[in-house]
Amino acid sequence: MKVTMKVNGRQVSGEVEGRTLLSSFLREGQELTGTHIGCDTSQCGACTVHVNGKQIKSCSVFAVELEGAEVTTIEGMAAPDGTLNAIQAAFQEYHGLQCGFCTPGMVMAAAALLKDTPKPTESQIREHLQGNICRCTGYHNIVKAIMAASGQPVAAVAAE
Incomplete structure:
Protein backbone atom coordinates (compact mmCIF):
# COMPACT_ATOMS: atom_id res chain seq x y z
CA MET A 1 0.00 0.00 0.00
CA MET A 77 11.65 20.53 16.40
CA ALA A 78 14.86 22.46 15.76
CA ALA A 79 15.07 25.39 13.36
CA PRO A 80 16.15 24.60 9.78
CA ASP A 81 19.65 25.88 10.59
CA GLY A 82 19.91 23.40 13.48
CA THR A 83 19.28 25.91 16.26
CA LEU A 84 17.61 24.13 19.14
CA ASN A 85 14.14 25.21 20.19
CA ALA A 86 13.50 26.40 23.77
CA ILE A 87 12.65 22.91 25.04
CA GLN A 88 15.70 21.27 23.49
CA ALA A 89 17.95 24.07 24.78
CA ALA A 90 16.50 23.70 28.29
CA PHE A 91 17.07 19.94 28.23
CA GLN A 92 20.68 20.65 27.32
CA GLU A 93 21.15 23.42 29.89
CA TYR A 94 19.52 21.55 32.78
CA HIS A 95 20.89 18.16 31.78
CA GLY A 96 17.43 16.71 31.26
CA LEU A 97 19.03 13.69 29.62
CA GLN A 98 21.59 11.13 30.50
CA CYS A 99 21.91 8.30 28.01
CA GLY A 100 19.59 10.23 25.68
CA PHE A 101 17.42 7.30 24.61
CA CYS A 102 14.19 8.71 26.07
CA THR A 103 15.05 12.33 25.24
CA PRO A 104 13.27 12.63 21.86
CA GLY A 105 10.04 11.27 23.34
CA MET A 106 10.40 13.48 26.41
CA VAL A 107 10.95 16.59 24.27
CA MET A 108 7.92 15.75 22.13
CA ALA A 109 5.80 15.13 25.25
CA ALA A 110 7.03 18.41 26.77
CA ALA A 111 6.15 20.30 23.59
CA ALA A 112 2.60 18.91 23.67
CA LEU A 113 2.22 19.83 27.33
CA LEU A 114 3.53 23.37 26.87
CA LYS A 115 1.27 23.89 23.85
CA ASP A 116 -1.80 23.11 25.96
CA THR A 117 -0.50 24.38 29.32
CA PRO A 118 2.10 27.14 28.79
CA LYS A 119 2.94 27.46 32.51
CA PRO A 120 2.46 24.00 33.99
CA THR A 121 3.03 23.23 37.64
CA GLU A 122 5.61 20.67 38.67
CA SER A 123 2.77 18.29 39.44
CA GLN A 124 1.23 18.77 35.98
CA ILE A 125 4.59 18.08 34.33
CA ARG A 126 5.12 14.90 36.33
CA GLU A 127 1.59 13.72 35.58
CA HIS A 128 1.97 14.44 31.85
CA LEU A 129 5.24 12.49 31.69
CA GLN A 130 3.76 9.34 33.24
CA GLY A 131 3.59 7.72 29.80
CA ASN A 132 7.29 8.36 29.12
CA ILE A 133 9.87 6.22 30.89
CA CYS A 134 13.39 7.38 31.71
CA ARG A 135 15.61 4.71 33.19
CA CYS A 136 18.52 7.06 33.97
CA THR A 137 17.66 10.44 35.47
CA GLY A 138 14.76 9.94 37.83
CA TYR A 139 12.95 12.81 36.03
CA HIS A 140 14.27 15.56 38.30
CA ASN A 141 16.31 17.35 35.64
CA ILE A 142 13.68 16.65 32.99
CA VAL A 143 11.09 18.44 35.11
CA LYS A 144 13.53 21.31 35.70
CA ALA A 145 14.15 21.58 31.94
CA ILE A 146 10.43 21.74 31.17
CA MET A 147 9.88 24.36 33.88
CA ALA A 148 12.75 26.41 32.39
CA ALA A 149 11.38 26.01 28.86
CA SER A 150 8.07 27.41 30.10
CA GLY A 151 9.87 30.46 31.47
CA GLN A 152 9.36 29.52 35.11
CA PRO A 153 11.97 29.38 37.88
CA VAL A 154 13.46 25.95 38.50
CA ALA A 155 14.92 26.48 41.97
CA ALA A 156 11.84 25.12 43.75
CA VAL A 157 11.60 21.84 41.79
CA ALA A 158 11.51 19.01 44.30
CA ALA A 159 13.92 16.10 43.99
CA GLU A 160 11.60 13.09 43.72
Missing part, protein backbone atom coordinates in the same frame (compact mmCIF):
# COMPACT_ATOMS: atom_id res chain seq x y z
CA LYS A 2 1.15 3.52 -0.66
CA VAL A 3 0.92 6.09 2.11
CA THR A 4 1.48 9.83 1.79
CA MET A 5 1.78 12.28 4.65
CA LYS A 6 3.54 15.48 5.59
CA VAL A 7 6.50 14.81 7.90
CA ASN A 8 8.30 17.76 9.44
CA GLY A 9 6.72 20.04 6.85
CA ARG A 10 7.75 17.91 3.86
CA GLN A 11 5.41 15.74 1.77
CA VAL A 12 6.61 12.11 1.86
CA SER A 13 5.31 8.86 0.41
CA GLY A 14 6.24 5.25 0.79
CA GLU A 15 5.14 1.71 0.09
CA VAL A 16 4.20 -0.08 3.31
CA GLU A 17 2.51 -3.23 4.43
CA GLY A 18 -0.80 -2.68 6.22
CA ARG A 19 0.85 -3.70 9.50
CA THR A 20 3.74 -1.23 9.27
CA LEU A 21 3.81 0.93 12.37
CA LEU A 22 4.34 4.67 12.07
CA SER A 23 7.54 4.30 14.10
CA SER A 24 8.94 1.89 11.48
CA PHE A 25 7.76 4.04 8.59
CA LEU A 26 9.58 7.02 10.08
CA ARG A 27 12.78 5.20 11.04
CA GLU A 28 13.16 2.82 8.12
CA GLY A 29 11.24 4.51 5.33
CA GLN A 30 12.15 8.12 6.06
CA GLU A 31 15.47 7.60 7.91
CA LEU A 32 14.22 9.72 10.83
CA THR A 33 15.96 7.70 13.51
CA GLY A 34 15.37 10.22 16.29
CA THR A 35 12.05 8.49 16.89
CA HIS A 36 13.28 5.70 19.14
CA ILE A 37 11.68 2.31 19.55
CA GLY A 38 11.99 1.14 23.11
CA CYS A 39 9.22 -1.37 23.65
CA ASP A 40 6.87 -1.72 20.64
CA THR A 41 4.02 -1.98 23.16
CA SER A 42 3.19 1.70 23.75
CA GLN A 43 4.59 1.58 27.28
CA CYS A 44 7.82 3.62 27.22
CA GLY A 45 7.07 6.76 25.18
CA ALA A 46 10.45 6.80 23.38
CA CYS A 47 8.61 6.86 20.04
CA THR A 48 6.44 9.90 20.86
CA VAL A 49 5.66 12.16 17.89
CA HIS A 50 2.94 14.67 17.07
CA VAL A 51 0.20 13.79 14.58
CA ASN A 52 -1.99 16.68 13.48
CA GLY A 53 -0.75 18.57 16.53
CA LYS A 54 -1.50 15.82 19.06
CA GLN A 55 1.01 13.74 20.99
CA ILE A 56 0.95 10.02 20.13
CA LYS A 57 3.17 7.01 20.54
CA SER A 58 4.15 6.10 17.00
CA CYS A 59 4.39 2.38 17.83
CA SER A 60 0.65 2.37 18.53
CA VAL A 61 -0.63 3.38 15.09
CA PHE A 62 -0.28 1.96 11.60
CA ALA A 63 1.28 4.22 8.99
CA VAL A 64 -1.64 3.65 6.58
CA GLU A 65 -4.03 5.12 9.15
CA LEU A 66 -2.27 8.45 8.76
CA GLU A 67 -2.82 9.03 5.07
CA GLY A 68 -2.72 12.81 4.59
CA ALA A 69 -1.75 13.52 8.21
CA GLU A 70 0.84 16.01 9.42
CA VAL A 71 3.54 14.37 11.52
CA THR A 72 6.25 16.12 13.51
CA THR A 73 9.21 14.17 14.84
CA ILE A 74 12.12 15.27 17.01
CA GLU A 75 14.00 16.15 13.81
CA GLY A 76 11.32 18.73 13.07
Whole structure:
Protein backbone atom coordinates (compact mmCIF):
# COMPACT_ATOMS: atom_id res chain seq x y z
CA MET A 1 0.00 0.00 0.00
CA LYS A 2 1.15 3.52 -0.66
CA VAL A 3 0.92 6.09 2.11
CA THR A 4 1.48 9.83 1.79
CA MET A 5 1.78 12.28 4.65
CA LYS A 6 3.54 15.48 5.59
CA VAL A 7 6.50 14.81 7.90
CA ASN A 8 8.30 17.76 9.44
CA GLY A 9 6.72 20.04 6.85
CA ARG A 10 7.75 17.91 3.86
CA GLN A 11 5.41 15.74 1.77
CA VAL A 12 6.61 12.11 1.86
CA SER A 13 5.31 8.86 0.41
CA GLY A 14 6.24 5.25 0.79
CA GLU A 15 5.14 1.71 0.09
CA VAL A 16 4.20 -0.08 3.31
CA GLU A 17 2.51 -3.23 4.43
CA GLY A 18 -0.80 -2.68 6.22
CA ARG A 19 0.85 -3.70 9.50
CA THR A 20 3.74 -1.23 9.27
CA LEU A 21 3.81 0.93 12.37
CA LEU A 22 4.34 4.67 12.07
CA SER A 23 7.54 4.30 14.10
CA SER A 24 8.94 1.89 11.48
CA PHE A 25 7.76 4.04 8.59
CA LEU A 26 9.58 7.02 10.08
CA ARG A 27 12.78 5.20 11.04
CA GLU A 28 13.16 2.82 8.12
CA GLY A 29 11.24 4.51 5.33
CA GLN A 30 12.15 8.12 6.06
CA GLU A 31 15.47 7.60 7.91
CA LEU A 32 14.22 9.72 10.83
CA THR A 33 15.96 7.70 13.51
CA GLY A 34 15.37 10.22 16.29
CA THR A 35 12.05 8.49 16.89
CA HIS A 36 13.28 5.70 19.14
CA ILE A 37 11.68 2.31 19.55
CA GLY A 38 11.99 1.14 23.11
CA CYS A 39 9.22 -1.37 23.65
CA ASP A 40 6.87 -1.72 20.64
CA THR A 41 4.02 -1.98 23.16
CA SER A 42 3.19 1.70 23.75
CA GLN A 43 4.59 1.58 27.28
CA CYS A 44 7.82 3.62 27.22
CA GLY A 45 7.07 6.76 25.18
CA ALA A 46 10.45 6.80 23.38
CA CYS A 47 8.61 6.86 20.04
CA THR A 48 6.44 9.90 20.86
CA VAL A 49 5.66 12.16 17.89
CA HIS A 50 2.94 14.67 17.07
CA VAL A 51 0.20 13.79 14.58
CA ASN A 52 -1.99 16.68 13.48
CA GLY A 53 -0.75 18.57 16.53
CA LYS A 54 -1.50 15.82 19.06
CA GLN A 55 1.01 13.74 20.99
CA ILE A 56 0.95 10.02 20.13
CA LYS A 57 3.17 7.01 20.54
CA SER A 58 4.15 6.10 17.00
CA CYS A 59 4.39 2.38 17.83
CA SER A 60 0.65 2.37 18.53
CA VAL A 61 -0.63 3.38 15.09
CA PHE A 62 -0.28 1.96 11.60
CA ALA A 63 1.28 4.22 8.99
CA VAL A 64 -1.64 3.65 6.58
CA GLU A 65 -4.03 5.12 9.15
CA LEU A 66 -2.27 8.45 8.76
CA GLU A 67 -2.82 9.03 5.07
CA GLY A 68 -2.72 12.81 4.59
CA ALA A 69 -1.75 13.52 8.21
CA GLU A 70 0.84 16.01 9.42
CA VAL A 71 3.54 14.37 11.52
CA THR A 72 6.25 16.12 13.51
CA THR A 73 9.21 14.17 14.84
CA ILE A 74 12.12 15.27 17.01
CA GLU A 75 14.00 16.15 13.81
CA GLY A 76 11.32 18.73 13.07
CA MET A 77 11.65 20.53 16.40
CA ALA A 78 14.86 22.46 15.76
CA ALA A 79 15.07 25.39 13.36
CA PRO A 80 16.15 24.60 9.78
CA ASP A 81 19.65 25.88 10.59
CA GLY A 82 19.91 23.40 13.48
CA THR A 83 19.28 25.91 16.26
CA LEU A 84 17.61 24.13 19.14
CA ASN A 85 14.14 25.21 20.19
CA ALA A 86 13.50 26.40 23.77
CA ILE A 87 12.65 22.91 25.04
CA GLN A 88 15.70 21.27 23.49
CA ALA A 89 17.95 24.07 24.78
CA ALA A 90 16.50 23.70 28.29
CA PHE A 91 17.07 19.94 28.23
CA GLN A 92 20.68 20.65 27.32
CA GLU A 93 21.15 23.42 29.89
CA TYR A 94 19.52 21.55 32.78
CA HIS A 95 20.89 18.16 31.78
CA GLY A 96 17.43 16.71 31.26
CA LEU A 97 19.03 13.69 29.62
CA GLN A 98 21.59 11.13 30.50
CA CYS A 99 21.91 8.30 28.01
CA GLY A 100 19.59 10.23 25.68
CA PHE A 101 17.42 7.30 24.61
CA CYS A 102 14.19 8.71 26.07
CA THR A 103 15.05 12.33 25.24
CA PRO A 104 13.27 12.63 21.86
CA GLY A 105 10.04 11.27 23.34
CA MET A 106 10.40 13.48 26.41
CA VAL A 107 10.95 16.59 24.27
CA MET A 108 7.92 15.75 22.13
CA ALA A 109 5.80 15.13 25.25
CA ALA A 110 7.03 18.41 26.77
CA ALA A 111 6.15 20.30 23.59
CA ALA A 112 2.60 18.91 23.67
CA LEU A 113 2.22 19.83 27.33
CA LEU A 114 3.53 23.37 26.87
CA LYS A 115 1.27 23.89 23.85
CA ASP A 116 -1.80 23.11 25.96
CA THR A 117 -0.50 24.38 29.32
CA PRO A 118 2.10 27.14 28.79
CA LYS A 119 2.94 27.46 32.51
CA PRO A 120 2.46 24.00 33.99
CA THR A 121 3.03 23.23 37.64
CA GLU A 122 5.61 20.67 38.67
CA SER A 123 2.77 18.29 39.44
CA GLN A 124 1.23 18.77 35.98
CA ILE A 125 4.59 18.08 34.33
CA ARG A 126 5.12 14.90 36.33
CA GLU A 127 1.59 13.72 35.58
CA HIS A 128 1.97 14.44 31.85
CA LEU A 129 5.24 12.49 31.69
CA GLN A 130 3.76 9.34 33.24
CA GLY A 131 3.59 7.72 29.80
CA ASN A 132 7.29 8.36 29.12
CA ILE A 133 9.87 6.22 30.89
CA CYS A 134 13.39 7.38 31.71
CA ARG A 135 15.61 4.71 33.19
CA CYS A 136 18.52 7.06 33.97
CA THR A 137 17.66 10.44 35.47
CA GLY A 138 14.76 9.94 37.83
CA TYR A 139 12.95 12.81 36.03
CA HIS A 140 14.27 15.56 38.30
CA ASN A 141 16.31 17.35 35.64
CA ILE A 142 13.68 16.65 32.99
CA VAL A 143 11.09 18.44 35.11
CA LYS A 144 13.53 21.31 35.70
CA ALA A 145 14.15 21.58 31.94
CA ILE A 146 10.43 21.74 31.17
CA MET A 147 9.88 24.36 33.88
CA ALA A 148 12.75 26.41 32.39
CA ALA A 149 11.38 26.01 28.86
CA SER A 150 8.07 27.41 30.10
CA GLY A 151 9.87 30.46 31.47
CA GLN A 152 9.36 29.52 35.11
CA PRO A 153 11.97 29.38 37.88
CA VAL A 154 13.46 25.95 38.50
CA ALA A 155 14.92 26.48 41.97
CA ALA A 156 11.84 25.12 43.75
CA VAL A 157 11.60 21.84 41.79
CA ALA A 158 11.51 19.01 44.30
CA ALA A 159 13.92 16.10 43.99
CA GLU A 160 11.60 13.09 43.72
